Amino acid sequence: MVTTTISGCIHLDEGPSEVNDEDVPEPRFFVTGPSGLPVDVPPLPLSFVFSDVGETGKEPSIGITSSGCIFFIAMEKVMRSCDHGQSWEETQDPIQCSPTTSDPYGWVDPITDRIFNVQMIGLETSWICWSDDDGDSWLGNPHDSGTTPINDHIKLASGPWTSEGYGALGQFTSSFYETAVYYCYNKLAGIFCFTSFDGGATFDAGGQIIGLATTNGGLHGAISTSPDGTVYVTPRVETPTVIVSKD
Incomplete structure (x- = not known):
């Protein structure tokens, strides 16, 4: 007698299954309040248009100046649109700005309209290059990452000066550039943050944030500032945490 063993999956053809199409009215939308629950108010009259900047934009960042021009950091390129995203053009300077990138980041100062193009060069x-005229001209510093080399996961932001610590000195330098510019990155051991007194041209004051932020390789999110100059950085740690500085 011969026996045969068959392994695998056996599917029985039960015929096509019935699909019940739910009768949902068009358009499909709902409005929620601060609690996340539905509210009986009309939706905002928004319209959306697909806009192709024409360039690859891994880890993209975007900013808008008071003139209405949009700046999109697409790898090492700074793409600009001044017609609500209908068309885009490359604006960065080939000499003042980096021709390559290992990690891109962009920021538009909401107070001064200065545009920052930040490109990590290896580790x-x-x-960093910057423009004060909507990208028509640029200045730059090819070694603009603070006093401690080796950086990763770069972030830049700006905000009003406070009256304490570095902010007290910023009261005297604000005639040169109105706001404080902050640059943070991780370097395996933790988060390093620096302050610029010259509008992001150099970052000579600052260092490592000691404490909870040293865990998990120092990975962190974007920098945020409040109207009173307080600076916030979010570390990647198990317990939701915000690092706060008022000086």
Whole structure:
């Protein structure tokens, strides 16, 4: 007698299954309040348009100046649109700005309209260039990442000066550039943050944040500032945490 063993999956053809199409009215939308629950108010009259910047934009960042021009950091390129995203053009300077990138980041100062194009060069440093005229002209510093080399996961932001610590000194330098510019990155051991007194041209004051932020390789989110100048950085740790500085 011969026996045969069959392994695998056996499917029985039960015929096509019936699909019940739910009768949902068009358009499909709902409005929620601060609690996340539905509220009986009309939706905002928004319209959306697909806008292709024409360039690859891994880890993209975007900012808008008071003139209405949009700036999109697409790898090492700074793409600009001044017609609500209908068309885009490359604006960065080939000499003042980095021709390559290992990690891109962009920021538009909401107070001064200065546009920052931040490009990480390997892990050694970051090349930062900036524009005060909607991207028509640029200045830059190819070694603009603070006093401690080796950086990763770069972030830049700006905000009003406080009256304490570095902010007290910023009261005297604000005639050169109105706001404080902050640059943070991780370097395996933790988060390093620096303050610029010259509008992001150099970052000579600052260092490592000691404490909870040293865990998990120092990974962190974007920098945020409040109207009173308080600076916030979110570390990647198990317990939701915000690092706060008022000086």
